[in-house]
Amino acid sequence: MPYIEHGPTDPHTFKTHLVKSKRILALCGAGLSASSGLATFRGAGGLWRTHDAMSLATPQAFVKDPSLVWQFYSARRQAAFSAKPNAAHLALAALSVKNKDFITVTQNVDGLSPRAGHPPEQLYPVHGSLSTIKCTSIFCSYTEHNNFDMALTPALAPSRTPADVDAQPPTIPVLDLPHCPKCGIGMMRPGVVWFNETLPNDLLESIDDWIDQGPIDLCLVIGTTGQVWPAAGYIGICKGKGAKVAVINMEIDDDPHLGGVNTADWLFKGDCAQILPDILEPIIGSMDEVRELLGDTDKFPATTSSGGPVTDTSNNNDTTSGTGEGTGYY
Ligand SMILES: [Zn+2]
Structure with missing residues (x-):
């Protein structure tokens, strides 16, 4: 003590x-x-469907298996948006x-x-926030805030997730994952700070x-x-x-x-x-x-967006750089 x-x-x-x-x-x-x-998935033994949750919260994991990482975040979005303050x-x-x-x-x-x-x-x-999503294209800075959709695409609908928590999630083709409505090219990613990001x-x-x-x-x-x-x-x-x-x-x-x-x-x-x-x-x-x-103690703020395709790539979202003391979690 x-x-x-x-x-x-x-x-x-x-x-x-x-x-x-x-x-x-x-x-x-x-x-x-x-x-x-809300489950935190942090610390030793933090598993999501047999996967180490922390290993899913990195830019590298998203590049390697965007289907798996998006299903992890989609599940977390659904849990968070269903919870009450x-x-x-x-x-x-x-x-x-x-x-x-x-x-x-x-x-x-x-x-x-x-x-x-x-x-x-x-x-x-x-x-960051689970309700923020942003474009991963280096030519685009499109970001959406307060997006509380339970399913960002039909493939990410809760009904598509196996009920058995030990079952592996299905592999979703990249084209069926969320894509940028502005540039039409980039895949969207969760607007949270991952390990190895500033x-x-x-x-x-x-x-x-x-x-x-x-x-x-x-x-x-x-x-x-x-x-x-x-x-x-x-x-x-x-x-x-x-x-x-x-x-x-x-x-x-x-x-x-x-x-x-x-x-x-x-x-x-x-x-x-x-x-x-x-x-x-x-x-x-x-x-x-x-x-x-x-007043209303469970508000869902209105969706807003910013950015879009850019020609000056110095302003883009950097999804890969950053290490050290500024490292985030997710
Ligand atoms: Zn874009």
């Missing part, structure tokens, strides 16, 4: 600090969506509405925070701009071990700017050296969907008030 002497579990001292806090940064991981019922997503969305100087950096690609009504300008999905620079720069604007009062580490980049880096940066750190996670005992930061100020072990509405209550009010504030 390495944290007990440093990490009070008393929500009252947290709430006292929360109401005084102006600039707040939240880091979110898979635990945020746990009570929405939980009380933790709503609580963070409400805190964002109440405090315009609160930003959320999320590693989750499930899109549940946007659907909860989290203001998009205060949300940084650094690993995180989106524009988002990272926006986060850095926010960090540079002044002291930070509070860092919320939610549903993530905080040991992986970029979460680990941001915890240290926030502490360096004066922030107190609160960790909300199921697995606190397994994480003795949170992000290289050996002390957290508060540790709340358990389900984020139960803890966040409680500890944020002084700002967001009751969950009834949160629902009233947010």
